[in-house]
Amino acid sequence: MYKIDLSNKTAVVFGVANDRSIGWSIAQTLAQAGARLAILYQNERLKSRITTLVKDLPNASMIECDVSSDTSITSAFEQIRSIFGKIDILVHSIAYAQREDLGGAFSDINRDGFKIALDISAYSLIPLVREGSKLMESGGSVLTLTFDGSSKVYPGYNIMGTAKAALENEVRQLSSEYGVKGIRVNAISAGPLNTLAARGITGFAEMKRIHAEKSPLKRNIKHSEIGDAALFLLSDMSSGITGTILPVDAGYHIMAV
Numbered sequence: 001m002y003k004i005d006l007s008n009k010t011a012v013v014f015g016v017a018n019d020r021s022i023g024w025s026i027a028q029t030l031a032q033a034g035a036r037l038a039i040l041y042q043n044e045r046l047k048s049r050i051t052t053l054v055k056d057l058p059n060a061s062m063i064e065c066d067v068s069s070d071t072s073i074t075s076a077f078e079q080i081r082s083i084f085g086k087i088d089i090l091v092h093s094i095a096y097a098q099r100e101d102l103g104g105a106f107s108d109i110n111r112d113g114f115k116i117a118l119d120i121s122a123y124s125l126i127p128l129v130r131e132g133s134k135l136m137e138s139g140g141s142v143l144t145l146t147f148d149g150s151s152k153v154y155p156g157y158n159i160m161g162t163a164k165a166a167l168e169n170e171v172r173q174l175s176s177e178y179g180v181k182g183i184r185v186n187a188i189s190a191g192p193l194n195t196l197a198a199r200g201i202t203g204f205a206e207m208k209r210i211h212a213e214k215s216p217l218k219r220n221i222k223h224s225e226i227g228d229a230a231l232f233l234l235s236d237m238s239s240g241i242t243g244t245i246l247p248v249d250a251g252y253h254i255m256a257v
């Protein structure tokens with residue numbers, strides 16, 4: 001009988017803001033499979049909420065990390081090293097763009113808005129993999145989260161589509177670079193889910209409605225379905241898979257109309 005057992009694995013999950021965060025669904029699934037966990041949260045403001053959540057995870061650590069700061073990233077990995085020594089799994093579930101850049105005309109984006117969205121949502125994967133790989137002594141698995149807006153136009157998704165296109169390219173380049181060390185890098189392209197980040201996207205409710213109406217499964221996905229697919233990609237069950245973008249979207253991506 002097959003069973004995914006992560007009881008000898010350590011996982012670090014970047015990007016938990018609340019109990020609706022995709023990062024939280026993934027963290028819960030990894031914990032249920034037996035992994036030791038560190039939850040990385042953005043700032044002090046989120047600390048008490050994360051403290052409450054993490055009580056449900058056996059032996060989980062909490063570490064602050066703002067990915068817009070190199071110092072914060074370095075400090076986070078120093079803490080990860082001192083707590084765990086080595087890690088096996090890294091989850092990047094982070095994105096941000098200014099609210100005014102997630103609606104209206106795409107071409108209204110200014111240089112600062114572009115830089116912020118691309119820095120937090122795409123660049124951040126690179127230093128996290130670089131630093132995380134130093135602690136992956138016996139290989140490892142990295143997962144990030146993307147969306148179909150990387151290659152198609154979803155009005156309102158705007159600059160985040162540009163950021164996700166960059167992120168998906170990074171998945172391929174990083175998997176090519178780190179494969180020799182036994183480190184795999186993949187992404188899940190998730191269908192729309194109600195989260196804090198999603199709330200900022202103009203037209204999100206309509207996007208979600210259309211996904212449910214047009215997808216082959218005729219429904220939206222559930223948070224737990226991302227957790228389950230993540231468990232597969234982060235475990236040795238997917239040992240032959242790297243550089244892949246796996247759609248978990250009730251099949252919506254195959255539809256033309």
Ligand SMILES: NC(=O)c1ccc[n+]([C@@H]2O[C@H](COP(=O)([O-])OP(=O)(O)OC[C@H]3O[C@@H](n4cnc5c(N)ncnc54)[C@H](O)[C@@H]3O)[C@@H](O)[C@H]2O)c1
Nearest residue numbers: 015016017021022066067094095145190192193195196197
């Ligand atoms: N919700 C959806 O419909 C959907 C669909 C496809 C992909 N995604 C992707 O899933 C990922 C997680 O988003 P979510 O929907 O769970 O929303 P969320 O708001 O719960 O998670 C986004 C996370 O990014 C973190 N973050 C933002 N700026 C940061 C910074 N400077 N430093 C550190 N962390 C920072 C936030 O604190 C938060 O934890 C994102 O990459 C998002 O684009 C979401």
